[in-house]
Amino acid sequence: xxxxxxxxxxxxxxxxxxxxxxxxxxxxxxxxxxxxxxxxxxxxxxxxxxxxxxxxxxxxxxxxxxxxxxxxxxxxxxxxxxxxxxxxxxxxxxxxxxxxxxxxxxxxxxxxxxxxxxxxxxxxxxxxxxxxxxxxxxxxxxxxxxxxxxxxxxxxxxxxxxxxxxxxx
Amino acid sequence: xxxxxxxxxxxxxxxxxxxxxxxxxxxxxxxxxxxxxxxxxxxxxxxxxxxxxxxxxxxxxxxxxxxxxxxxxxxxxxxxxxxxxxxxxxxxxxxxxxxxxxxxxxxxxxxxxxxxxxxxxxxxxxxxxxxxxxxxxxxxxxxxxxxxxxxxxxxxxxxxxxxxxxxxxxxxxxxxxxxxxxxxxxxxxxxxxxxxxxxxxxxxxxxxxxxxxxxxxxxxxxxxxxxxxxxxxxxxxxxxxxxxxxxxxxxxxxxxxxxxxxxxxxxxxxxxxxxxxxxxxxxxxxxxxxxxxxxxxxxxxxxxxxxxxxxxxxxxxxxxxxxxxxxxxxxxxxxxxxxxxxxxxxxxxxxxxxxxxxxxxxxxxxxxxxxxxxxxxxxxxxxxxxxxxxxxxxxxxxxxxxxxxxxxxxxxxxxxx
Ligand code: SF4
Numbered sequence: 001x002x003x004x005x006x007x008x009x010x011x012x013x014x015x016x017x018x019x020x021x022x023x024x025x026x027x028x029x030x031x032x033x034x035x036x037x038x039x040x041x042x043x044x045x046x047x048x049x050x051x052x053x054x055x056x057x058x059x060x061x062x063x064x065x066x067x068x069x070x071x072x073x074x075x076x077x078x079x080x081x082x083x084x085x086x087x088x089x090x091x092x093x094x095x096x097x098x099x100x101x102x103x104x105x106x107x108x109x110x111x112x113x114x115x116x117x118x119x120x121x122x123x124x125x126x127x128x129x130x131x132x133x134x135x136x137x138x139x140x141x142x143x144x145x146x147x148x149x150x151x152x153x154x155x156x157x158x159x160x161x162x163x164x165x166x167x168x169x
Numbered sequence: 170x171x172x173x174x175x176x177x178x179x180x181x182x183x184x185x186x187x188x189x190x191x192x193x194x195x196x197x198x199x200x201x202x203x204x205x206x207x208x209x210x211x212x213x214x215x216x217x218x219x220x221x222x223x224x225x226x227x228x229x230x231x232x233x234x235x236x237x238x239x240x241x242x243x244x245x246x247x248x249x250x251x252x253x254x255x256x257x258x259x260x261x262x263x264x265x266x267x268x269x270x271x272x273x274x275x276x277x278x279x280x281x282x283x284x285x286x287x288x289x290x291x292x293x294x295x296x297x298x299x300x301x302x303x304x305x306x307x308x309x310x311x312x313x314x315x316x317x318x319x320x321x322x323x324x325x326x327x328x329x330x331x332x333x334x335x336x337x338x339x340x341x342x343x344x345x346x347x348x349x350x351x352x353x354x355x356x357x358x359x360x361x362x363x364x365x366x367x368x369x370x371x372x373x374x375x376x377x378x379x380x381x382x383x384x385x386x387x388x389x390x391x392x393x394x395x396x397x398x399x400x401x402x403x404x405x406x407x408x409x410x411x412x413x414x415x416x417x418x419x420x421x422x423x424x425x426x427x428x429x430x431x432x433x434x435x436x437x438x439x440x441x442x443x444x445x446x447x448x449x450x451x452x453x454x455x456x457x458x459x460x461x462x463x464x465x466x467x468x469x470x471x472x473x474x475x476x477x478x479x480x481x482x483x484x485x486x487x488x489x490x491x492x493x494x495x496x497x498x499x500x501x502x503x504x505x506x507x508x509x510x511x512x513x514x515x516x517x518x519x520x521x522x523x524x525x526x527x528x529x530x531x532x533x534x535x536x537x538x539x540x541x542x543x544x545x546x547x548x549x550x551x552x553x554x555x556x557x558x559x560x561x562x563x564x565x566x567x568x569x570x571x572x573x574x575x576x577x578x579x580x581x582x583x584x585x586x
Binding site for chain 2 (some may be wrong): 012014016017020021022024025026027028029040041059060063064065066067068069071072088089090093094097100129131140141142152153155158160161162
């Protein structure tokens, strides 16, 4: 069970909002880069975020550049999952590959600061502040298995190859 | 069953009959990274303990984003990439060679290929009939090691374009219009497939501009058929032998069809801060512009520099408007020198910067000041993209950009043609 409070953003949050391109020189220094996550849209984010908290946003989260640094620094900030109405394709794969769950659900029900509980196995989200119950859609089997291993690198270390049968969508 | 271009290419490569929705494991013809995503890719590769690169001759490390390096940390990243290339025998494309997507188009991508790159604009290769898509560092690290990846075969949206583009209207206006119409997530996870009489007549440079920007609508790939235009382009690059004809089946299943009448399009721009926030140039009259940037993997090709030079010939940039031009590759720069375009541009007041991404990503060579507006021929105008969240980026065609440089405010090219 994941527990924390919601940091709510709008639609179309791009990877430039998450880690601006101008900080390119910090990309090989992830600890330093992580201090700037969401800086251009919420300068106090890193000060206020606590371990276990959730990033909650609208549609098309993570659009733009393929930089995997985006989900990485979100994860490093302590965020336990990203809850969105929809997610851009590359960000989705990247997040799962670094072991950050992305849950697709109707985030209109969640307000900034709400206390949430997420049960990944059951596919359930409880908003303890407004007592709403949400469910999220299932991801493809191959992504679930990668997430289960904690990301693509641990997965490959274990299996040495992609082992999921084609067709198991 | 009849197939879309995406289904055809992926069936052929994976040696199975696959259709939209199938999850497949597919071998790769080309895998590449660039200097902003590459260091993390290579660290993940090392972390995976897989040790060997599956196909070094078809694995490329491009140093193109921050070139020449503007900062010590980036210089160290570049050293890391060069060292890795040497040790593993993979291809290195170092500073001065140009932007990864341009070089992939010139020298590597061919019809029927499956390509992954650690850069979202890898989709550019779709112009040549290659299933080319961007992925993140870890996916690409594993692709380098295994020579394959997993993919979900995408549903396809067919885009049929008929009619002739009016004078002063270009492929860039068309793709901006399409993204404005379907939205920044209008094609998420989908393939876009282009067809129609206008597409058949389009030069490769125009197809590359369109394919490049499909990711701004969320698409996984933007595919063009491989036809006589593809064949002549490959021949012009000394790769005629790599041509195969590629067309979708007549009765393939499409998720939807979008029809565009090219004759009705007008010069179009994306306004800050999202690509789908489009407007017509004529609606933005009077918008002062501090900087014009012509270049990038979207519009830094020879045809683009020719269009800009033709407009700027014998004219000068407006005194309040800086003009920066970055050829997309060394080949483009050499050809533009030979054709005299560079001389024309310099005489009109342009700063020419070396082949590479230049001002596009906001680390150097044209970072904007607070409150400044820029007209750029790039593909993204997100807040902060050009290095300053307090600046404003408008995306446009090279012709609109050149006309804007002359007038000092957003202007249509027509009167200069
Ligand atoms: S030119 Fe711009 S969009 Fe193209 S690869 Fe370089 S940074 Fe990315």
